[in-house]
Each structure stands twice: as C-alpha cells, then as structure tokens.
Amino acid sequence: MSAGNTLTAVSAVMRRELASYFATPLAVVFLIVFLLTSGAFTFYLGGFFDRGQSDLYAFFQWHPWLYIVLVPALSMRLWAEEARAGTIELLLTLPIGIGAAVVGKFLAAWLFIGLALVLTLPIWATVAYLGDPDHGTILAGYIGSFAMAGGYLALCGFLSALTRNQVIAFVAGVSAAFVITVSGAPVVLNFFSGWAGSAVTGFIAQMSFLTHFGEVMRGAIEFRAAIYFLSFILLFLFATRIAVERQRS
Amino acid sequence: MIEIDSLTKDFGGFRAVDGLSLTVPRGEVLGFLGPNGAGKSTTMKMVTGFLRPTSGSAAVCGYDIQQDRLAAQRCIGYLPEGAPAWPEMTVEAMLRFAGTARGMEKSTLGNALGQAMDRTELAAVAHQPIETLSKGFRRRVGLALALLHNPDVLILDEPTDGLDPNQKHGVRRLIADIAADKAIVVSTHILEEVEAVCTRAVIIDQGRLIADGTPSELEARDPLHGAVRLTVDPGERGSVIDAISAAIPDAFIDPEGTGALIIRPGAHSASDVAAALDKANIRTGGFTVLSGRLDAVFRTITQTEDRQ
Numbered sequence: 001m002s003a004g005n006t007l008t009a010v011s012a013v014m015r016r017e018l019a020s021y022f023a024t025p026l027a028v029v030f031l032i033v034f035l036l037t038s039g040a041f042t043f044y045l046g047g048f049f050d051r052g053q054s055d056l057y058a059f060f061q062w063h064p065w066l067y068i069v070l071v072p073a074l075s076m077r078l079w080a081e082e083a084r085a086g087t088i089e090l091l092l093t094l095p096i097g098i099g100a101a102v103v104g105k106f107l108a109a110w111l112f113i114g115l116a117l118v119l120t121l122p123i124w125a126t127v128a129y130l131g132d133p134d135h136g137t138i139l140a141g142y143i144g145s146f147a148m149a150g151g152y153l154a155l156c157g158f159l160s161a162l163t164r165n166q167v168i169a170f171v172a173g174v175s176a177a178f179v180i181t182v183s184g185a186p187v188v189l190n191f192f193s194g195w196a197g198s199a200v201t202g203f204i205a206q207m208s209f210l211t212h213f214g215e216v217m218r219g220a221i222e223f224r225a226a227i228y229f230l231s232f233i234l235l236f237l238f239a240t241r242i243a244v245e246r247q248r249s
Numbered sequence: 250m251i252e253i254d255s256l257t258k259d260f261g262g263f264r265a266v267d268g269l270s271l272t273v274p275r276g277e278v279l280g281f282l283g284p285n286g287a288g289k290s291t292t293m294k295m296v297t298g299f300l301r302p303t304s305g306s307a308a309v310c311g312y313d314i315q316q317d318r319l320a321a322q323r324c325i326g327y328l329p330e331g332a333p334a335w336p337e338m339t340v341e342a343m344l345r346f347a348g349t350a351r352g353m354e355k356s357t358l359g360n361a362l363g364q365a366m367d368r369t370e371l372a373a374v375a376h377q378p379i380e381t382l383s384k385g386f387r388r389r390v391g392l393a394l395a396l397l398h399n400p401d402v403l404i405l406d407e408p409t410d411g412l413d414p415n416q417k418h419g420v421r422r423l424i425a426d427i428a429a430d431k432a433i434v435v436s437t438h439i440l441e442e443v444e445a446v447c448t449r450a451v452i453i454d455q456g457r458l459i460a461d462g463t464p465s466e467l468e469a470r471d472p473l474h475g476a477v478r479l480t481v482d483p484g485e486r487g488s489v490i491d492a493i494s495a496a497i498p499d500a501f502i503d504p505e506g507t508g509a510l511i512i513r514p515g516a517h518s519a520s521d522v523a524a525a526l527d528k529a530n531i532r533t534g535g536f537t538v539l540s541g542r543l544d545a546v547f548r549t550i551t552q553t554e555d556r557q
Contacts (some may be wrong), residue, residue, distance in 0.1 A: 005352055008349065008350075009350055009352075012349040015349065016335075016338070016342075016346045019338070020335060020338065023378070023513055024336065025461075085333055085336070086329065086330075086331060086334075087333045087334065090333055090334070090347075090394070091328065092298070093297045093299050094322065094348050095318075095320075095322040095351060096319070097319065133294060139557060184437055189371050208529075248301045249300070
C-alpha cells in the first residue's frame with residue numbers, strides 16, 4: 001500500500017469517527033462536562049484567584065485527574081463497540097491496513113480532546129487580562145496537557161481493543177490511567193523508597209504522568225516529557241494494533 | 250476469480266471449517282448452503298480477509314488473501330452476516346466513508362453512490378441515520394456497501410434475510426442483472442433462492458463440502474426426482490395401483506393423503522407410467538412429473554452426515 005493510500009485511509013477513518021462523536025450527544029456532553037469540571041476545579045479547588053499569581057497552574061494541575069475519568073469515557077467505545085456491533089468486520093474488510101485504522105481512530109479521539117482544550121482558551125485570556133503571565137509557560141502547559149491526553153488515550157484505547165464490553169473498557173481504563181498517574185505521587189514513592197532501591201523508585205517516578213506533566217507545568221516545553229509522552233503513545237498504538245489483529249484469529 | 254484451497258479454521262478445539270476447497274469462476278453465481286453452524290459464514294470471513302485461516306489458503310482475483318490482503322479486498326464487495334452498520338451514520342455518510350476508504354475520487358464516488366443507492370432503492374432514506382431504518386433497509390444498506398465499487402467478486406452472507414417477498418425478488422433480480430461479469434457467492438437458508446439465482450450450488454456441513462453441482466443436478470438426487478404425482482378418485486385407487494404394478498413391476502407407489510398417489514417408476518420413466526394408464530384406459534384428474542426438491546436433498550444429505 002502506498003503512502004498516499006495509507007493517508008487516505010487514516011483520514012477516512014478519522015473523519016468517520018469524529019463525525020460519529022457529533023452525531024450523538026457524546027460530543028456535547030463530553031465538552032460540557034470537561035469545561036464545567038475543569039472550571040470548577042480551577043476556581044474552587046485550585047484557588048485560582050487566591051493564589052494571586054498570573055499563571056494557569058491552578059488550571060493545569062487538575063488535568064491528569066480529569067483525564068483519568070474523561071478519557072476512558074471517550075475511549076471505551078473506540079474498539080469495544082466495533083467488536084460488539086460487528087462493524088469491525090466492515091472496517092477490516094475494507095482495503096485499509098489495521099495500522100491505519102488504529103491511527104485514524106486514535107487521531108479522531110485525540111483531536112476531539114484537542115478541541116476541548118481549545119474551548120478552555122478563555123481562561124488564558126482571563127489571566128492575560130488580569131495580570132502579565134508567562135505566555136510561554138502557558139503554551140507549554142497546553143501542549144503538555146494535550147500530549148498527556150494522547151498518552152491516556154492510547155492506553156485506554158488499547159484496553160478497549162481487548163474487550164467487546166464498553167463498561168469493562170471504561171473501568172479498566174480508569175484503573176490503568178489512575179495507576180500510570182499516581183506512580184509519581186509522593187504517597188506511592190514513599191511506599192517504595194522505604195525498601196526498594198533508589199533506582200527502582202526513580203524508575204517508577206519516571207513512568208508517571210504526574211512527574212512528566214509536573215515538569216511541563218513548571219517551565220518551558222520539556223523535551224524529555226515530549227519524548228516520553230510520544231513514545232508512550234506509539235507503544236500503546238502498537239499494542240492496540242496487536243490487540244485488534246488478535247480479533248482476526 | 251475465487252480459489253479456495255484446503256481452507257481450515259479452528260476456534261479453540263472446535264473445527265469450524267475443515268479442509269474446504271472450491272473455485273468460483275467469473276459469471277458464476279454460487280449458492281452456498283448448509284445448516285446453521287456449518288461454517289458458511291466462517292468461510293466467507295476468511296475469504297474476505299477478516300479472519301485468518303488456521304491453514305490452507307484463499308485467493309481472490311489472483312491475490313492471496315493472506316499475502317496480499319488489501320489488493321484482494323479491493324476487488325471484493327462483502328455483505329457480512331447480519332449486515333452490521335454504524336447506527337448513528339446516515340446511509341449516504343456510510344457509503345461515502347466506504348468509498349473514501351477505498352480511495353475513490355470524489356466524482357467517481359458521487360456516481361457510484363447514486364448507482365448503488367438506485368440499485369438497492371435507498372435514495373428515499375439516504376439522509377436517515379441507519380439506526381432509524383427497518384431490518385430490510387439495513388440489509389439493503391449492507392448490499393449497497395458491497396456493490397459500491399462495482400467489484401469483480403461479491404460475497405453476500407444471507408442477502409435476503411429479513412426482506413419481504415417483494416424485496417427478496419428485487420435482490421434476486423439485481424444479482425441476476427450483475428452476474429454476467431462477476432463471481433458471486435451467496436449464502437442462504439432459502440432453497441428456492443438457489444433455484445432462482447444460482448448457476449451452481451454447494452452444500453457444506455460440519456465444515457466440509459458434501460455436495461456440489463447445478464441446482465438441477467442436486468435436485469436429481471432427490472428420490473422423488475422423476476416421480477409422478479397422480480390425482481385419483483378414491484374409488485379408482487385400486488385399479489390404478491393394479492394397472493401400474495402390472496406394467497412397471499419395480500414401481501414404488503406411495504399414497505399421499507387420500508386423493509393422490511406418488512409413483513416412483515424406478516428404472517422406468519414418467520411416460521411409461523402414462524402409457525400404463527392409457528393402456529388400462531384410466532383417466533386421472535392430474536398427472537405431474539416431480540423434479541425433486543432441493544430441500545429434501547439438503548435434509549437427506551446433511552442429516553446423514555450428522556449420523557456419521
């Protein structure tokens with residue numbers, strides 16, 4: 001298959017998937033919940049005004065926790081529903097590679113989260129109006145949050161390809177997302193640092209989304225974090241491809 | 250166009266398809282028959298590249314479905330079992346997606362879309378989400394999807410399931426219309442469908458091919474093929490039986506209810522039966538030569554298999 005054909009296939013799958021979000025209330029419900037919860041967390045729990053600082057730390061710090069619940073809600077149907085409804089047979093008997101289908105579906109969901117992030121831009125305007133924020137840091141925060149969302153999405157999409165039951169895909173997704181998030185939290189690291197060596201503790205911390213996203217929130221675009229999230233995405237897209245391939249046997 | 254060579258599929262310990270070999274040339278409409286669970290759908294899923302065979306191979310348009318999956322799939326139109334569809338999509342959006350994924354250009358796609366919807370009479374519901382459609386419409390959406398790119402090979406898993414008699418007739422006529430330059434495989438439970446559209450029929454049971462021939466060759470395997478059905482007055486019954494037994498000693502005569510007799514003339518033919526009646530100067534109300542029934546053949550051979 002030529003590169004052009006692959007691109008056409010990826011984009012066809014992606015557009016079909018995106019259109020299906022907007023054909024159901026899913027898209028609107030997701031966007032509203034994302035905007036409301038991210039706003040509520042920022043202003044009430046994050047103390048956006050009380051901090052008295054013109055940055056978006058109060059906004060971004062909640063993103064991992066939002067994604068833990070919202071990303072599995074978006075990704076649970078990605079493959080499980082196709083397997084249950086039998087449409088996977090339609091998809092895989094079209095002349096498109098399995099890899100193209102995996103990437104197309106992933107990109108659709110990722111772009112959709114990107115749209116949700118774009119809709120939060122008024123909060124950037126708010127800090128810009130109230131103070132003089134470091135726009136580089138905020139931009140890095142957005143890019144980092146988007147990359148992190150891709151990581152959660154690739155992980156949860158993979159889990160969705162392992163089952164034909166959306167509820168199982170959701171519960172497994174939330175659990176896995178939680179584990180990959182908190183493996184960098186002090187409570188987990190303290191638990192390990194007591195008996196495991198510093199190398200092990202360091203490795204666990206390195207695997208954590210919190211660790212990498214924390215780096216992003218503190219400063220400019222962290223190259224290391226970008227590489228981390230990107231490899232994480234590629235790894236799980238590859239795993240998804242294997243999981244989908246498994247359904248053909 | 251389709252070459253299947255010792256195709257085998259195991260699910261765990263269960264062998265669904267067992268060394269099936271079959272060739273379907275251009276111009277042939279093959280009826281794919283068998284009881285439920287015989288392996289029809291599994292075979293179709295393998296030939297279309299969805300399932301991977303445990304062993305054996307299949308090639309479509311000269312492309313091996315394992316080595317050259319996408320090339321083979323480009324020349325296949327496939328209606329999967331149960332006609333799955335994305336419920337939230339409209340009919341047109343779904344067809345458009347399939348066309349785009351197949352790499353069709355915008356203008357080609359527009360024409361193909363119109364033609365496929367015309368042939369399957371879907372134009373009226375083009376903008377309706379598929380979940381709002383009746384079962385018959387959904388089946389036709391699946392059919393339109395298979396026809397969209399005017400493929401050389403059509404593989405249709407129960408294309409008339411859930412359709413009303415008029416729609417069934419429409420689909421059969423459609424298949425007959427496009428059959429000349431394609432290889433078409435149709436799986437079905439409806440045996441009259443085989444007589445209506447198929448140039449050849451195979452019966453599979455427990456994953457193996459157990460009969461292969463034209464519909465009339467298969468019908469000839471019915472013990473009743475060539476038998477005569479006579480309508481007789483109850484009063485004349487005895488003399489009719491005597492006359493035929495005298496002329497054709499090896500005839501089997503079975504009563505069918507009270508008003509008719511079924512005569513299997515053995516080595517003789519139906520005209521010998523007629524001659525015997527003539528000779529005895531018996532007038533009967535009705536004289537029909539039976540051609541044999543596909544469903545009787547189907548039942549006989551698939552049930553024998555069960556007992557083995």
